[in-house]
Amino acid sequence: MTFDADDAAADSDGVHREILRWDEFGEAARTLAADVLRSGYRPELVIAIARGGLVLAGAIAYALGTKMCGSINVEFYTGVDERLPEPILHPPMLDVPAVLGKRVLLVDDVSDSGHTLAKVTALLADAGAEVRSATLFVKPRTIAVPDYVLRETPHWIVFPWSALPPVEVEVEEVVA
Template identity: 45%
Template sequence: MNSVYSTEGGSSSTSRKVRVRLMGGLRERVGREIIEVEGGELGWSAVLRKAVEQVEGLKEAIDEEGRPKPGYLVFVDGVDYRLLPEDQEVEEEVIVLPVTHGGSKEVSGRRVELIHLTWRDIEHAVSDVADKIVRSGFEPEVIVGILRGGIVPALLLADALGVKNIGVVEIKLYTSVGVRKPRPFLRQPLVIEVKDKNVLIVDDVSDSGLTLQHAIEAVDLYLPAQVKTATLYIKPWTNLVPDYYSKSLDKWIVFPWERREVEEELRASGYNV
């Protein structure tokens, strides 16, 4: 890793550099892949603000607060930015990439593209995942849905598999003093018995994979016999591929149970939907 050394008043200090890597169409439009920023002890949003100061074309993807605009994703050392506090220090690299979808909205030259899944899409995905579970020979006795996105898929899979015992967990991340990496705690603990039972953890999509990994660790505390994971979809860049999934989508997915929430978020960002 590159470092810049300076001496002032007889003492030396080290300013650590971190990388901002642009990917996909953003890299082509901006005309470069790597932006080096003197990160020091800066959080990821501050690093992105400094990157925008160096390369004005990055304003297409990053707002004045150093956060990604709609239609873009940011990964901080491989972790989805939405799972991290803004003062989370960057150890090596921040990746910024556009999300490509079918269907689009455009305002003042800005573009956000969406794919709206239908209930028929969800039914097909649930049927596909359920079939894979049955063919694998795994017989879940308890299904645990991850709040909030995993609740509907968990209920549908429970119905498809004939599983009567359903529980939920909610994972919240925090950073301990002096600890850079996010650590989870159970905001909503399990209230259903899973000891010595086969458990299937369900979420809607495995994006970074971090939430799913923390859910596995949380459920393991209750001493199940075996734990498997299932999501309807995964992203190609996920760090955790579940045991069962239907499709890999390089898209900004809008599920039928969250359309209003997504549309309100887009309106708040200045888009017509």
């Protein structure tokens, strides 16, 4: 998988960022799905760590032909390289009995510190699932290396789904 030459360029704030574009994302999701299948693992259920893993989990589930999908909502990052003391789970919560005895592929966009991936992997394993994980990126400092990963980087990553700020509209536009 190749990325454009301007990847990992320093922005005006001095932070180096890797940029993943939509066309690269599509290829990356299919590459990860192929890696999963080549390993012999056949997930019955794909679970996203929301929000970052939602788009990737959907793409991988389609590429694998896996119809059962779910998500676990976790908050950890509050800004560029800023995080809470520990990941926090938010509702709606996953139907934990539904994963008992299932082969689960847990998907997130990046394993940065690894605390989120480790927490959710343990939660699913404690619920009786056979869990493997996949991310697009992994950071060298992570405590949880995914089973399937596209690329390692020390940089902040700009994903196509989070590259722009949230949409804002005037109240009059919404009513019209």
